[in-house]
Amino acid sequence: MKCVKALGLLPAFIIVGLMRALYPWVKIRVGEIWAFRLGHLVGNTECYLCERDAGMHKMHIDFFYSRGPSAHPLIEKKYRAQLHTLPAWLGRLVVIVNRLFEHSGRFEIGPQQVDRDINNLWEKHGPHLSFTDAEEREGKRLLKSLGIPDGAKWACLIVRDSEYLKQNHRDGDYSYHDYRDSDISNYVAACRSLIHHGYYVIRMGKVAAKRLPIRNRWVIDYPFHRRESAFGQLYLGAKCEFCFGASTGFMAIPQVFLRPTAVVNFAPLEYISTWCRGIVIWKHHMKDGKRMTLKEIFESGAGQYLSAKQFQEANIRLVENNPQEIHDAVMELESGVSDEVQVDFWSRFPFTLYPVNQKPLHGRPRVRVGRKFLEGYQ
Numbered sequence: 001m002k003c004v005k006a007l008g009l010l011p012a013f014i015i016v017g018l019m020r021a022l023y024p025w026v027k028i029r030v031g032e033i034w035a036f037r038l039g040h041l042v043g044n045t046e047c048y049l050c051e052r053d054a055g056m057h058k059m060h061i062d063f064f065y066s067r068g069p070s071a072h073p074l075i076e077k078k079y080r081a082q083l084h085t086l087p088a089w090l091g092r093l094v095v096i097v098n099r100l101f102e103h104s105g106r107f108e109i110g111p112q113q114v115d116r117d118i119n120n121l122w123e124k125h126g127p128h129l130s131f132t133d134a135e136e137r138e139g140k141r142l143l144k145s146l147g148i149p150d151g152a153k154w155a156c157l158i159v160r161d162s163e164y165l166k167q168n169h170r171d172g173d174y175s176y177h178d179y180r181d182s183d184i185s186n187y188v189a190a191c192r193s194l195i196h197h198g199y200y201v202i203r204m205g206k207v208a209a210k211r212l213p214i215r216n217r218w219v220i221d222y223p224f225h226r227r228e229s230a231f232g233q234l235y236l237g238a239k240c241e242f243c244f245g246a247s248t249g250f251m252a253i254p255q256v257f258l259r260p261t262a263v264v265n266f267a268p269l270e271y272i273s274t275w276c277r278g279i280v281i282w283k284h285h286m287k288d289g290k291r292m293t294l295k296e297i298f299e300s301g302a303g304q305y306l307s308a309k310q311f312q313e314a315n316i317r318l319v320e321n322n323p324q325e326i327h328d329a330v331m332e333l334e335s336g337v338s339d340e341v342q343v344d345f346w347s348r349f350p351f352t353l354y355p356v357n358q359k360p361l362h363g364r365p366r367v368r369v370g371r372k373f374l375e376g377y378q
Contacts (some may be wrong), residue, residue, distance in 0.1 A: 007331075012093035019098070027059055030086070030094050031109035033066040035076045038249030042072075042129075043115025045079045046222055046256045050121035051111060053101045062109045065091020071249065113359050115252070117275040120275045120363040127256045131235070139235040145227050145340040146202070146220050154200035156240040157191065159184045159246035161209040179283075179308040182246050182265040182320050184238075185213050189323040190244065190330040194303050195219070197334060202236055204243075204250050244330045247273065262370075264326050267318055270352060271304035274295040274365040279333045284319040292316070294377055298350050300307075321373075329370040339370060345369055 019028045026303075034040035048195055051057060065086040070076045086094070097102045101376050112118060125322075131139065148154060161181050184203075190200045197219045203212045208223040222228050222236070237243065237253030244262035245251070254261055261278040285292040285302055297303050311318060321329075346365050354361050 002317055005228055007280060009093060009097065011090060012097040015090075015094050016097045016101070018197060020101070020268035022074050023106070023192070027106075029060050029062045029107055029109035030091055030098070031062060031064050032084075032091070032095075033079065034077065035070040035072075036068040037316070038071040040074075040115050040249075041079070042249075042256055043117075044111055045083075046122060046126055046128055046252075047111035047113070047115060048109075049079075049082060050117070050125040051119070052079050053125040054119070054121055055111070056112075056119075057070045060109065063091070064109075069090055072230055072233070075129065075234060082128060090119060094265075111179055112236070113354065113357075116273070116361060118274050118360050118363040120366070122256060122275065123258060126181075127146045127238075129234070129238070129256065131238075135231070135235070138231065139239065142235060146225070147217060147322065148200050148220075152200055154202055155194055155238070155330075156188060156237055156243040156245075156249060156254060157201055157203045157212075158243065158245040159187060159203070159208075160246040178249070178265055179311055179318055180246065180265075182300040184208070184210050186320060186323045187212070187245065187326055188214050188329040190221060191270065193331055194334065199241065199292075199334075202240070204233060204237065205235065206230075212289060213291055218243075221366040234333055238263070242278070242333055244326075260333055260337055261368075262329045264321050264329055268303055268305050269297055270350060271361065272367060274362045275368050276368045277338060278368070280327045280367050281321055281329050283321065286317040294348060298338040302348065304352070304355065307336075325370070325373055328372045332370055340368075342366065342368055342374070345374060 023026065034044050040253050055236070060082070062079075063084045063086050066076065066089050067088045080361065082310055088151065098107050111370060159182055161184075189313070191212070191214055194201050200218050200220065202220045202222050205223045212219065212221045213225055222232065233250065234253060237250060238257040238259075240254055241262040242253040242262070243251060244264070246265050247263050251261060255273065256275045258277070261276055262282045263273065263278065266272060266280055266282040272280055285297050290300070294301070300314065300316075302311065302314060302316055351360065353359060
């Protein structure tokens with residue numbers, strides 16, 4: 001058995017040796033495709049490819065590997081076709097062996113800030129996902145099977161709950177993310193108004209804990225539909241008029257295709273996806289029976305909390321946006337998002353660094369805070 005393990009490590013030691021020997025002349029790096037979570041699969045990979053197109057990695061030859069079950073094999077396949085790739089076992093071993101030696105960081109690669117487009121490159125160089133002619137025909141057949149006629153417009157709805165992680169990542173405890181969940185029933189009012197304005201509404205997601213509580217032929221509850229598929233998730237998200245709902249993995253698809261989004265129930269506040277065009281409103285932060293002001297949220301550090309435990313220990317209760325707040329944000333997006341910068345809000349927003357690596361969390365703000373929602377904080 002020890003001999004087998006040694007033989008498995010041998011190619012990794014050879015590759016690492018070559019990487020280091022060639023470093024003065026050829027800079028070779030290895031990185032991971034975070035394929036196990038949809039948001040990171042799309043966001044991280046898109047950031048890297050846009051950075052590459054912008055010339056930010058031109059001095060390097062980069063190889064990528066992925067590990068674990070893929071959250072979306074079709075998207076991963078499309079991205080891998082644009083990258084130099086290694087088998088998962090080899091790529092992982094190369095990283096492990098490389099870290100046995102000093103200066104290991106110079107031989108590993110990732111986007112500048114994970115899935116955050118801090119250089120505002122998506123709008124200049126993306127998207128790196130596209131559809132073949134055969135896939136376009138498949139998409140037309142999908143729309144027909146859903147009862148959506150040619151030329152009709154639709155909005156995608158995505159609401160985060162814990163069911164996906166329970167079914168697909170049973171070996172881990174992801175309850176620390178529960179503060180991001182929200183109730184699907186609070187989105188019904190927005191759905192009804194969109195129907196009135198001539199939109200089909202497609203509730204997205206591979207799995208969901210609860211059905212969307214509205215019965216109307218203009219509403220498709222896709223996680224429970226017999227035609228639900230990985231291709232459909234990609235095609236419907238890429239081609240929608242806009243998307244609304246919670247900040248979760250699926251939202252990355254319309255965002256990289258530069259579709260406007262209305263992101264509601266957002267938390268933590270300082271991690272807003274500022275580079276994405278659209279509307280954002282956040283969960284109310286309640287402490288000692290009162291709603292915290294923006295200044296109190298920022299000064300308390302709650303704007304960067306990344307686990308439910310941190311909010312609990314700070315005695316802060318997050319309260320979901322009510323149906324009217326969600327409705328107002330969605331209809332503001334539907335009426336057209338102004339490019340006017342909300343100077344007063346952004347002048348108070350703390351453009352802090354990511355505590356893990358001390359890199360910026362934001363580029364140039366493109367997103368707008370919901371007008372009526374922001375008035376409540378002023």
